[in-house]
Amino acid sequence: MSCCAPLSINWDRFMTLLRSRTFLSRRDMLRTGLCGLGIPLGMPLLLRRTAGALAADALEGHDGTNPERILVVVELTGGNDGLNTVVPYRNDEYYRARPTLAIRGQDAIAVTDDAGFHPSLVGFERLYKDGLMAVVEGCGYPNPSLSHFSSMGFWHTGVPNGGEPLGWIGRFQDAHTPQGVPNATVNIASSQSPAVRGTVHSPLVFDDPQQLRREGTDGEKHAMSGFASEMGSANPSLAFLRQTARNAEESGALVRDAWASYRTPVDYGIGGGLSSDLRKVAALISARLPTRVYYVTYRGNAFDTHVHQADLHSRILMYAADAVRAFVEDVARIGRGDDVAVMIFSEFGRRIEENASQGTDHGTAGPMFIVGPSLQGGFHGAPSSLVNTDDGNLRMTTDFRRVYSTMISEWMGHADASTILKGDFEPLGVFS
16 A cells, blocks of 8 residues: 555465465465565555544553654665764864865854854754754764675664664554554655664555555455455454454555545745655545654655755755754644654764865764654764764764664653563653
């Protein structure tokens, strides 16, 4: 149920298992391609329910802690240059290492005596000065990788160098609401992020709300025809799959209706993908979907600025900041401002020194941003030294899993972040 590419499902094996009247194990579901990839992507639409019923289902059996709170994760894909995002404008080493790319002190948006935002980050400046933004410095992980694929995988799973198959958001949802609820996670993208992959929860993944439907391939039609003939069965596997199909149908209807009826006077800027995706999130929040976590991405590997960085980085930072600021304004407009927090990250920063192509190469540590109500704004963590480096790369001063732990425990109200993150990572004390 998406404009994504179809799932690769072994339909013959799937139907054989269904007709065997045996319970489909987790291993069986993985073998047929139906688990861990977002079942709504591949299931034809069957039935409808209301958003109110879904919300009730979502809260049933919930531990009751912060049940109205929503986390929005924004991924800046490509490795954002943290030094030109949060500018150490009083540091002589910064200007020595970047004679061409460094942001001049008089141009930076000063937010502390020593640091300022890139001049394009006017949207961040407004959030920061309104007390709605926390900047977490020096975020990274031990033994960092300079590979986009490997490093992003570590951020997605929250287990660097650990070979973890599930995403940190998927594990959070499974632990927080183990009975599983529809639409607990929404991933707005052309394909599912590994960060939302869980055992119990199947994320809703879509790109274009208007296209959140599909007629089905021949294999799907054949499988679902056989499935429909089994509808009267007491087989628990069939009951589970019928419920999944219902969720797929009602999810598509809710999303399409929410987007079609959504109107806002708020200007999200001209950033294209991210501004459009955050508008979609605002529409679904306005429609009171029971979603606890939304995951969006600044698409296209835009932050991989190896060549002629200055103009490109200026534009994409402006687009991102304007979109986030507008989103915060919009959710406040619809009365949900106190319920929504945003976490922004990139898979790594850039090297301290600029390269010969007026760009920067893959680096290590960089800043993360938390936006939301009732937080301790300002700077958290310590800035990375530009002198005491790791072969020209910034040394981590804050393990990024401390930020994850902050969002899991302080914001979402789940007490056992250590189990989810497979280690003890002290929250930052950002939320009061």
